[in-house]
Amino acid sequence: MTKISRSTLLKTCGALGAAVLLACAGAAAQAQTVLKWAHVYEVGEAYHKQALWAAEEIKKRSNGRYVIEVFPASQLGKETDINQGLTLGTVDIIYTGMAFAGRTHPPLSIASGPFMFRDLKHWQAFRESNVFKDLAKNYSAKSGGHQVVGYTYYGQRHLTANKLVQKPEDMKGMKLRVPDAPLFMMFPKAVGANPTPIAFAEVYLALQNGTVDAQENPLPTIDAKKFYEVQKYIMLTGHITESIVTIVSNSSWGKLSEPDRKLFRDVLWEASTRASKDIVDAEADLVSTFEKRGTSVVKVDRGPFMQAVQKAVTAPDAPWSKALYEQVQALK
DSSP, X not given: OEEOOHHHHHHXXXXXXXXXXXXXXXXXXXXXXXXXXXXXXXXXXXXXXXXXXXXXXXXXHTTTSEEEXXXXXXXXXXXXXXXXXXXXXXXXXXXXXXXXXXXXXXXXXXXXXXXXXXXXXXXXXXXXXXXXXXXXXXXXXXXXXXXXXXXXXXXXXXXXXXXXXXXXXXXXXXXXXXOSSGGGGHHHHHTTOEEEEOOGGGHHHHHHTTSOSEEEEOHHHHHHTTGGGSOSEEEEEEEEXXXXXEEEOHHHHHTSOHHHHHHHHHHHHHHHHHHHHHHHHHHHHHHHHHHXXXXXXXXXXXXXXHXXXXXXXXXXXXXXXXXXXXXXXXXX
């Protein structure tokens, strides 16, 4: 957080003489706080668009007291880097996946567990539930005060490959790119694939040069990152209903007044709601878009894939308790 304080402005102005003191006092009243918002997504994606909307909205509602600069496409680092940046003070706000935030508070990563949600309605019930609110509070406590202020639907993660996959056995030995977070090993290990962590910004090249055989992401991300250019098939496995959180660092949050905290909460939650709608709308249209481009979109029987992961999501060594799993499953 970069801040020009009122006292500093007035001291500087005082040295210029009484003639300009009144004008300087007015400038001090408009002193700005500049915040950095970092994420790994492309500028064409809904997350970035709504981050820009939120930045402008906060600037407008605060009468210009807060200016948020948004840095997309891993400009300020990979996802692990920007999570660390919250504590180091190099970033003030981030988007991050639940599995990455779950490194600080493992139960939070339940939202990225394979086949955790039955459908979009189930995910929405979780978003509005006390279960999610309690997880967010516990994350804040474990992280030293970082605040979860938005929760965005990222989409159902689907498999892409140059090989047709119709059942779990077809994935045996497949080098599958996954995000660099332990939770993402759960699905590929359950189906016999070889999980290969690679940073988001490097996935296209890894697919192109054969470092990995396949990757998995929601349809809007497959579109935005142009993975369809280097993959023949999109298999609609829907194995994870993915989401991302918006987090404000403890140091930045601690400097906000209570009215400003409410402003940030209101706007950033609204931005996550807007982005969620954008992603839902995009998912509905993209299957036909991919087919028109010549990519084969394959509907698979998800049942065998669900059965393959069931043991892992309820295992004693899962990042969440069985009681929490049952709480999530009971949501309607």
